[in-house]
Amino acid sequence: MKIDKRDWFFVGLIVVVVGIFVGISGKEKTTTVPKNEMHAIVYEAAYKNAPGPDAPLFKRTFFKPDKKAAEVYCEPCHKEKGVPFPPNHPPKNRCLFCHKLQQ
Numbered sequence: 001m002k003i004d005k006r007d008w009f010f011v012g013l014i015v016v017v018v019g020i021f022v023g024i025s026g027k028e029k030t031t032t033v034p035k036n037e038m039h040a041i042v043y044e045a046a047y048k049n050a051p052g053p054d055a056p057l058f059k060r061t062f063f064k065p066d067k068k069a070a071e072v073y074c075e076p077c078h079k080e081k082g083v084p085f086p087p088n089h090p091p092k093n094r095c096l097f098c099h100k101l102q103q
């Protein structure tokens with residue numbers, strides 16, 4: 001098969017698209033919320049309406065943790081326990097957009 005200019009254009013396009021995907025997914029490096037005793041209350045609040053293992057499949061598939069209910073606990077406790085924020089920490093409303101819950 002002869003590779004002409006147009007084929008090289010498509011090869012280049014694919015390389016660029018793959019590169020962008022890798023670049024975006026590499027950004028997801030913010031620390032997750034530790035799954036420990038201290039943060040149990042957060043996981044409890046987020047998953048309190050979670051469907052049980054025998055709920056219909058679509059219910060389990062489309063379940064989203066209640067992030068807003070969980071986030072109310074974050075800052076007061078961190079303040080009380082003196083957990084430091086890094087000096088260049090971004091604006092902190094909606095903690096769970098950036099700090100993901102662990103599965």
Ligand code: HEC
Nearest residue numbers: 031032033034038042070071073074077078081083095099
């Ligand atoms: C009941 C207290 C409490 C609550 C509620 C809480 N935290 Fe924490 N968090 C801590 C303490 C204490 C630490 C220090 C490390 C540790 O003991 O886990 C910590 C550490 C962290 C860390 C750093 C983990 C690491 O690996 O360095 C992150 C991120 C974090 N919390 C996010 C959150 C978010 C987001 C929420 C709300 C959804 C939250 N925390 C709610 C007490 C709390």
Ligand code: HEC
Nearest residue numbers: 029030031074075078084085086090091092093094095098
């Ligand atoms: C816009 C995104 C964003 C939001 C919203 C956000 N954070 Fe962060 N947070 C970061 C980044 C980025 C870092 C520093 C790098 C890292 O964690 O890997 C960080 C660091 C931290 C750390 C220190 C983690 C460590 O490993 O030392 C704690 C604790 C923390 N955030 C708690 C919170 C809490 C609590 C809230 C909500 C009140 C919150 N963050 C909201 C992005 C965010």
